[in-house]
Amino acid sequence: MLTVSLRHALPGFGLDVQFEAPPGVTVLFGRSGTGKTTVIQAVAGLLRPDQGRVALDSELLFDTTQRHWLPPHKRRMGYVFQEGRLFPHLTVRQNLAFGQWFAPRDAKRESLDRVVELLGIGPLLQRRPGLLSGGEKQRVALGRALLSAPRMILADEPLSALDEARKAEILPYFERLRDEIGIPMLYVSHSAAEVARLATTVVVLQDGKVQRQGTAAEVLGDTAVMPAGVRAAGALLEARVASHHNDGLTELDAGGVLLFLPQIAKAVGSVVRVRISAHEVILSRQPPEGLSALNILPGTIEHVRTGGGPGAMVSLQTPAGRVLARVTRRSAQALGLEAGVECFAVVKTVSIAPEDIGGGG
Amino acid sequence: MNAEAAWLGPEEWQAVMLSLRVSLWATLAALPLAVFVAYALARWQFPGKQLLNSLVHLPLILPPVVTGYLLLMVFGTKGPVGGALQQIGIVFAFRWTGAALAAGIMAFPLMVRAIRLSVEAVDPKLEQAAATLGASRALCFATVTLPMILPGLIAGTVLGFAKAMGEFGATITFVSSIPGQTQTLPSAIYTFLQVPGGESAALRLTLVSIAIALIALLLSELLARRVADRAGGR
Numbered sequence: 001m002l003t004v005s006l007r008h009a010l011p012g013f014g015l016d017v018q019f020e021a022p023p024g025v026t027v028l029f030g031r032s033g034t035g036k037t038t039v040i041q042a043v044a045g046l047l048r049p050d051q052g053r054v055a056l057d058s059e060l061l062f063d064t065t066q067r068h069w070l071p072p073h074k075r076r077m078g079y080v081f082q083e084g085r086l087f088p089h090l091t092v093r094q095n096l097a098f099g100q101w102f103a104p105r106d107a108k109r110e111s112l113d114r115v116v117e118l119l120g121i122g123p124l125l126q127r128r129p130g131l132l133s134g135g136e137k138q139r140v141a142l143g144r145a146l147l148s149a150p151r152m153i154l155a156d157e158p159l160s161a162l163d164e165a166r167k168a169e170i171l172p173y174f175e176r177l178r179d180e181i182g183i184p185m186l187y188v189s190h191s192a193a194e195v196a197r198l199a200t201t202v203v204v205l206q207d208g209k210v211q212r213q214g215t216a217a218e219v220l221g222d223t224a225v226m227p228a229g230v231r232a233a234g235a236l237l238e239a240r241v242a243s244h245h246n247d248g249l250t251e252l253d254a255g256g257v258l259l260f261l262p263q264i265a266k267a268v269g270s271v272v273r274v275r276i277s278a279h280e281v282i283l284s285r286q287p288p289e290g291l292s293a294l295n296i297l298p299g300t301i302e303h304v305r306t307g308g309g310p311g312a313m314v315s316l317q318t319p320a321g322r323v324l325a326r327v328t329r330r331s332a333q334a335l336g337l338e339a340g341v342e343c344f345a346v347v348k349t350v351s352i353a354p355e356d357i358g359g360g361g
Numbered sequence: 362m363n364a365e366a367a368w369l370g371p372e373e374w375q376a377v378m379l380s381l382r383v384s385l386w387a388t389l390a391a392l393p394l395a396v397f398v399a400y401a402l403a404r405w406q407f408p409g410k411q412l413l414n415s416l417v418h419l420p421l422i423l424p425p426v427v428t429g430y431l432l433l434m435v436f437g438t439k440g441p442v443g444g445a446l447q448q449i450g451i452v453f454a455f456r457w458t459g460a461a462l463a464a465g466i467m468a469f470p471l472m473v474r475a476i477r478l479s480v481e482a483v484d485p486k487l488e489q490a491a492a493t494l495g496a497s498r499a500l501c502f503a504t505v506t507l508p509m510i511l512p513g514l515i516a517g518t519v520l521g522f523a524k525a526m527g528e529f530g531a532t533i534t535f536v537s538s539i540p541g542q543t544q545t546l547p548s549a550i551y552t553f554l555q556v557p558g559g560e561s562a563a564l565r566l567t568l569v570s571i572a573i574a575l576i577a578l579l580l581s582e583l584l585a586r587r588v589a590d591r592a593g594g595r
Contacts, residue, residue, distance in 0.1 A: 046489050072492040073501075079493035085486055089508045098504070102495030148494045 024200030429534025479513020
């Protein structure tokens, strides 16, 4: 468990955060410029905060009151940078070996073969970083960090420099790290989709403060917390794969409600997380009939939040979990949507993007 | 040996060998210090940085004769440093070691400039990455920074070597031009030109100078290309 407590003056605002990162993946979630990178750099020892204390399990990494400062090379934190930072003068194999050279002998190590297999970078081993694509670079960077026998992986927006297709290519590798190697991770992101896929715990940062901490489903379903903006809002449902149909659909069981998704490559019985974007949800007071949409979730409205704009965010409790719907204020009034009202959430199957479906964890 | 000896007179041959020895030692001795100073100037902020920078560049802008005279005052047998070193048996004045000292000091700024540029071209973020992977500062320098500045290091070394080979003013002022002791190639050429009938010897030494310079340049080009291919990430 990582315990973090920091104070640091940044241009324009002060950073003042306290949080704990339990085992699993803890995502530091927030807009850019809220101090996320400062926090992760302080944990790695690349930045000296004005005040604070960071401990990993029982070991103190630094404590300004005790004038204790462990230099970065003694912290054994595997850092995955936004831009990869592979060593250009070394081949991929040598880059991977670089981490191994300095790993302590008695540390629990992953074998090169296992990491290469896990990340699918076998064909790249003899190449030099200058000839790799962005996605390949990040996979090698992840492998290099893993092979340094780290006690924890720190990832600073590792996908933000990649296009959508590359992101979809890399995300599963982070899931495998979480599920197969089980190494604790602190992951900085401003993307709700990444939180939905990876997070065990979410710490939301806003203006240098911790605004909320909780599980991915709690935080993403909370309309008071929307660091990525209302456009990116969406709730997270956990479901079990019930069956695969031969017309290209996968049927999920979410708390007794059946959901249809475009086919996913998960075995029947495995648990998946599905993020339902709030603006893809339609609400209806009557059970809808004659609709092309396949997914209909009955539920009760918890609350309706409106702001200055034309939109309203409706939070609905369903047997599958909390669902968020973004509708216009006009529709909310016309349908009489308010807390306690029963209604139906309608979700088109094809509106659920593949990058919003991940393994459970 | 006999073929060269027939072509070059013994005195000329002596000057060539002495020049090579002086320049080699001057460059080798100056290199580690030049790397350290170049790294410090490129990466660290410290009080007196501008002063150090000016001091390093001084031999480049001072007349060489002035540098030689200053060396004579400081490192001469009666000078403050030269006198002290004499007590422990190290003498610079009128020895080949003095010629190497003068050549090293004159070559130093050129080496520092070339190496500093290449250090500045190395992204400090790569050094951070090496630190997170467990490399201490020294190991990080040896495994990341040094291999990446190698092209600049080679260029600086060759430049320094060429400067040391050609150094004349400071050398002749500090250690004079004693055949077999301190008479380097340029001093020998100059001396031959001062005596009647010395033109042919001067011409032969000139050709040797050109040959050495070209070979050094060629070698450094070859080396730098091989290293640059590697450092370029291909």
